Amino acid sequence: xxxxxxxxxxxxxxxxxxxxxxxxxxxxxxxxxxxxxxxxxxxxxxxxxxxxxxxxxxxxxxxxxxxxxxxxxxxxxxxxxxxxxxxxxxxxxxxxxxxxxxxxxxxxxxxxxxxxxxxxxxxxxxxxxxxxxxxxxxxxxxxxxxxxxxxxxxxx
Amino acid sequence: xxxxxxxxxxxxxxxxxxxxxxxxxxxxxxxxxxxxxxxxxxxxxxxxxxxxxxxxxxxxxxxxxxxxxxxxxxxxxxxxxxxxxxxxxxxxxxxxxxxxxxxxxxxxxxxxxxxxxxxxxxxxxxxxxxxxxxxxxxxxxxxxxxxxxxxxxxxx
DNA sequence: CTATTTTTTTATAATAAGTTTAAATCGTTA
DNA sequence: TAACGATTTAAACTTATTATAAAAAAATAG
Numbered sequence: 131x132x133x134x135x136x137x138x139x140x141x142x143x144x145x146x147x148x149x150x151x152x153x154x155x156x157x158x159x160x161x162x163x164x165x166x167x168x169x170x171x172x173x174x175x176x177x178x179x180x181x182x183x184x185x186x187x188x189x190x191x192x193x194x195x196x197x198x199x200x201x202x203x204x205x206x207x208x209x210x211x212x213x214x215x216x217x218x219x220x221x222x223x224x225x226x227x228x229x230x231x232x233x234x235x236x237x238x239x240x241x242x243x244x245x246x247x248x249x250x251x252x253x254x255x256x257x258x259x260x261x262x263x264x265x266x267x268x269x270x271x272x273x274x275x276x277x278x279x280x281x282x283x284x285x286x
Numbered sequence: 287x288x289x290x291x292x293x294x295x296x297x298x299x300x301x302x303x304x305x306x307x308x309x310x311x312x313x314x315x316x317x318x319x320x321x322x323x324x325x326x327x328x329x330x331x332x333x334x335x336x337x338x339x340x341x342x343x344x345x346x347x348x349x350x351x352x353x354x355x356x357x358x359x360x361x362x363x364x365x366x367x368x369x370x371x372x373x374x375x376x377x378x379x380x381x382x383x384x385x386x387x388x389x390x391x392x393x394x395x396x397x398x399x400x401x402x403x404x405x406x407x408x409x410x411x412x413x414x415x416x417x418x419x420x421x422x423x424x425x426x427x428x429x430x431x432x433x434x435x436x437x438x439x440x441x442x
Numbered sequence: 443c444t445a446t447t448t449t450t451t452t453a454t455a456a457t458a459a460g461t462t463t464a465a466a467t468c469g470t471t472a
Numbered sequence: 473t474a475a476c477g478a479t480t481t482a483a484a485c486t487t488a489t490t491a492t493a494a495a496a497a498a499a500t501a502g
Contacts, residue, residue, distance in 0.1 A: 148469090150479065170460080185481050190460065206362045210489080211459070228413050239411065243403050248422075250399060256427035257384050257393075263421045266404070271412035304498080306450065326488080341452050346489065366460075367488070449498075456491070467480070472473100 131161055134219065141199055155181040156192045160202060160216050167205065167213040167227075167236050207236065207265065224261060230270035237270065287317055290375065297355055311337040312348045316358060316372050323383075323392050325367040363392065363421065380417060386426035393426065 138157055139149040149157075159176040160168070168176070174189045193214050196202045202214045203224055218225060218240060226239040248259050294313055295305040305313075315332040316324070324332070330345045349370050352358045358370045359380055374381060374396060382395040404415050 146478095148478075150468090152480070171458095183481085187461075187482080188480055191480085204364065206364060208360065208362060212364075228407070228411060230413075231416060237411070237413075239407065243406060247399050247403065251384070251395065251422060255384060255393070255395065257386075257422065258425040258430060259422045260387060260425070261423040263419065263423075265419045266407060266413065266415045267417040267419075269414040269416065274414060304449080306497090308451070339452085341454095343453080343490080344451055347450085444502090446501075447499085449496100451496070452494085454492085454494105457489085459488085460486085462485070463483090465481085465483105467478105469478085470476085472475080 134161060137219075138196075138199075138201055141201065142195075145199065147195065152177075152181060152184050152188050153192050153195075155184065156189060157196070157201075160196075160214065164216050165238075167207070167215055169211040169213050171211070173214065205263065224263070226264040227266070228270060229265055229267050230273055231267055232269055232273035235270050235272065290317060293375075294352075294355075294357055297357065298351075301355065303351065308333075308337060308340050308344050309348050309351075311340065312345055313352070313357075316352075316370065320372050321394075323361065323363070323369040323371055325369050327367070329370065361419065380419070382420040383422070384426060385421055385423050386429055387423055388425055388429035391426050391428065 135149075135154065135157060142149050142153070155177050156173060158180065159173055163176065166172075170186075170190055170193055173193065174184070174186050177184050177189060193202065193204070197204045197214070200217060202216055205213050205215055205227070207213065207227070207229055215225075221240070223242050223244070226243065228237040228239065230236075244262060244264065248262070251257055252259055291305075291310065291313060298305050298309070311333050312329060314336065315329055319332065322328075326342070326346055326349055329349065330340070330342050333340050333345060349358065349360070353360045353370070356373060358372055361369050361371055361383070363369065363383070363385055371381075377396070379398050379400070382399065384393040384395065386392075400418060400420065404418070407413055408415055
């Protein structure tokens with residue numbers, strides 16, 4: 131974990147930003163809750179436990195900065211709030227999401243899956259893809275019993 | 287176009303809602319701007335031209351209703367507003383979007399493309415897919431000149 | 443037909459997410 | 473130490489969306 135913070139620190143420095151205590155506390159919260167999809171408000175409340183004096187605006191600014199640096203991805207599942215999701219280190223593509231319409235759980239798919247589709251789109255539509263968002267809405271394995279085989283953990 | 291309105295009317299009636307003049311005006315705006323991705327505010331301004339006495343809240347309520355009925359899809363491209371997109375009649379899947387990070391244009395992909403991916407997800411993650419959202423962010427054919435072949439129109 | 447109930451709309455107020463601003467702070471450099 | 477730039481805080485402000493109360497319209501009962 132320290133090494134990841136170090137790398138983020140270097141990334142900030144390379145753009146002449148500093149890793150202030152507030153920013154570090156925010157990054158730590160994101161790392162400690164990597165499985166979740168926290169809103170700015172969620173992050174704010176968690177950061178406050180470490181750094182009670184921090185302001186909400188600072189959290190917003192930090193998240194914005196981290197989004198610019200591609201450390202996190204800002205995502206939106208259609209409820210009114212933006213959520214922030216740590217980009218998996220080394221991954222060249224943004225992971226996908228499974229949103230359960232029964233229980234609200236959000237699971238992640240790290241596998242690419244879109245390689246072929248992207249090729250088709252780039253060639254067929256003459257569009258240079260830089261990023262993507264893929265979310266499936268449906269019923270998760272916890273909410274319907276007819277299983278195949280299992281392994282995942284549960285969230286939210 | 288009249289026939290589509292008729293069908294929407296029947297859909298409303300089947301859930302014991304009425305196609306009031308305000309709702310009809312709103313639906314007409316959506317049909318007349320099928321290519322675009324209008325925000326509630328956009329719809330409101332366009333509807334006002336036909337029905338100047340309509341209130342913004344009514345437009346919001348109508349769009350919400352149409353979303354419930356799956357006549358439109360509520361989408362979100364990450365700017366702060368929700369946009370409303372007529373569901374292509376007869377299509378069993380929601381179409382995809384290409385958002386240009388240079389010029390902001392939003393193009394649509396009507397082709398499915400996700401059939402195989404969905405099969406993999408349903409089986410591998412034991413998740414019953416009901417809907418999906420797929421958006422590519424990148425550079426559209428208008429913003430980079432190296433063409434292959436062309437046909438699309440332009441929007442926004 | 444009139445009275446009554448239900449649905450919908452209007453206008454306005456309220457809420458909630460996110461952004462901006464001005465003043466204070468902090469770290470660094472001259 | 474003085475001065476500068478970057479950052480943070482707190483508070484005010486915007487903007488999108490939702491809720492509420494009163495009015496209007498439509499459907500239904502008598």
